[in-house]
Amino acid sequence: MTSPRRTTYLDHAATTPMVPEAIAVMTEELARTGNASSLHGSGRAARRTVEEARELIAEKLGARPSEVVFCSGGTEANNLAIKGLYWSRLEQDPACNRIVFSSVEHHALLDPVTWLAAHEGARVDTTPVDRQGRIIVDALREAVESDPASVAAVTTMWANNEMGTVQPIAEVVAIAREHGIPVHSDAVQAAGYLPLDFGASGLDAMTVTAHKLGGPVGIGALVIERDLQPTPLLHGGGQERDLRSGTIGVPLIAAFAKAMEVSVDHQAESSARIEALRARMVDGIRRVVPDAIINGDPDPGPQHRLPNIAHVTFPGCEGDAMLMLLDAQGIECSTGSACDAGVPQPSHVLLAMGYDDVAARGSLRFSLGHTSTEADVDALIAALPAVHDRALAASQVRSTFDGTVRSAS
Known part of the structure; x- marks a missing residue:
């Protein structure tokens, strides 16, 4: 079994x-x-x-x-x-x-x-x-x-x-x-x-x-x-x-x-705990993938940003590829892109913020909640280097082609 x-x-x-x-x-x-x-x-x-x-x-x-x-x-x-x-x-x-x-x-x-x-x-x-x-x-x-x-x-x-x-x-x-x-x-x-x-x-x-x-x-x-x-x-x-x-x-x-x-009723203590987890996650991402870009407002607090969301761009990578590679390791997150009829589209949010199509497609959103733990964050950080390397290599290989995708038959 x-x-x-x-x-x-x-x-x-x-x-x-x-x-x-x-x-x-x-x-x-x-x-x-x-x-x-x-x-x-x-x-x-x-x-x-x-x-x-x-x-x-x-x-x-x-x-x-x-x-x-x-x-x-x-x-x-x-x-x-x-x-x-x-x-x-x-x-x-x-x-x-x-x-x-x-x-x-x-x-x-x-x-x-x-x-x-x-x-x-x-x-x-x-x-x-x-x-x-x-x-x-x-x-x-x-x-x-x-x-x-x-x-x-x-x-x-x-x-x-x-x-x-x-x-x-x-x-x-x-x-x-x-x-x-x-x-x-x-x-x-x-x-x-x-x-x-x-x-x-x-x-x-x-x-x-x-x-x-x-x-x-x-x-x-x-x-x-x-x-x-x-x-x-x-x-x-x-x-x-x-x-x-x-x-x-x-x-x-x-x-x-x-x-x-x-x-x-538990918002104050819960938000403080989750903010600390987010800081641990962001620090870990920056440590293992130094060129990762943390998007949005860097300052914490209710006038700036939510305590539970970290939106990250990985230059040179496809967010969808990283999502699936992380999922294979049991780590579930989301991309910053919408998927229309199976065709990845860049997030309208990132485009509105001034990102180009490539950067908009190369992003992931990691979001925490009331069940999140340090172990969850550490699992992501442990898996990320190998996932990033594979996604980067796949993107570099893909860039050598003319972009035409042909189905096998």
């Missing part, structure tokens, strides 16, 4: 394991029956669980319970925010047809904005970023103030999912607020690692999801001010403030709330 492979998981920014407390709550709720919209005893018990979870999540995010709208996850919440706000503002004023957003947004925002431009006539202004992946505030101000009455919404992520760079949310909000423009932020990566206070932030809408902070996949929330009424994407029972229809997933919501509670 083959023993299971020891896995070193360094892809927590993609999804992090559920915390035991959330597993326990979800398991207990899965054994219960009751539709939270039903009026009988089981339904009322399910509704009580949902509303208590809503109150807890709101408390931990500095929001009011009525501002928490449960969705299937970050992608749906982002779509509801940007499409819903665009449609509702456009209905009020047909000239209000412009969206301002950053050039480093996750595809969960990039794609719906692109769709609005292609199918709904939206005009899009994309805010550039600096070499650290932080938006250039003056460029954002210029875009907004060129014609503020035409801007339906501004959206800027709280922290970048590839770099970990934290964005100047307060400055973005201040610019938009002067003109009464609603501001949304995708805080999916920030939740659990940075202190978030929706009320104090001045945001009008904010996206969070459970599986990035130790909860289950399939549940998230759009935190949105009560007086905002974006056009719904789904129509049906109107279970969530008439903004989101669908039978409420009670076990998922209960587990989401518990994961939020655990991550926020």
Whole structure:
């Protein structure tokens, strides 16, 4: 019998394991029956669980319970925010047809904005970023103030999912607020690692999801001010403030709330521990691969970058090759590139930061989480020299050809 492979998981920014407390709550709720919209005893018990979870999540995010709208996850919440706000503002004023957003947004925002431009006539202004992946505030101000009455919404992520760079949310909000423009932020990566206070932030809408902070996949929330009424994407029972229809997933919501509670209550000590692990990892990478480039903001802290992400460029290497070589050693991470129909494409984030195609394809993201240990970091450092040498050699061999790939038959 083959023993299971020891896995070193360094892809927590993609999804992090559920915390035991959330597993326990979800398991207990899965054994219960009751539709939270039903009026009988089981339904009322399910509704009580949902509303208590809503109150807890709101408390931990500095929001009011009525501002928490449960969705299937970050992608749906982002779509509801940007499409819903665009449609509702456009209905009020047909000239209000412009969206301002950053050039480093996750595809969960990039794609719906692109769709609005292609199918709904939206005009899009994309805010550039600096070499650290932080938006250039003056460029954002210029875009907004060129014609503020035409801007339906501004959206800027709280922290970048590839770099970990934290964005100047307060400055973005201040610019938009002067003109009464609603501001949304995708805080999916920030939740659990940075202190978030929706009320104090001045945001009008904010996206969070459970599986990035130790909860289950399939549940998230759009935190949105009560007086905002974006056009719904789904129509049906109107279970969530008439903004989101669908039978409420009670076990998922209960587990989401518990994961939020655990991550926020232990955030300070957890972030400090993970920051120390990141420093150990970065120092080790630089020691064994001296020409490696650590991307993003070098300074720690909630105004600079997330404590758990290290984005690294390995000059002369293909990130996809290094990922597979590391995976063969049981070390799991991610590339800085998206893969479209099996064809590697350079990351739009790195391109926006000024990297060329070659550098953008030669990068890896290592991300830590609540289960990460020194042993995980040390396993990466031990495997990296040989992996780097093999990837570098393969890239040099490939560069001697004309780039045409012929399939064997």
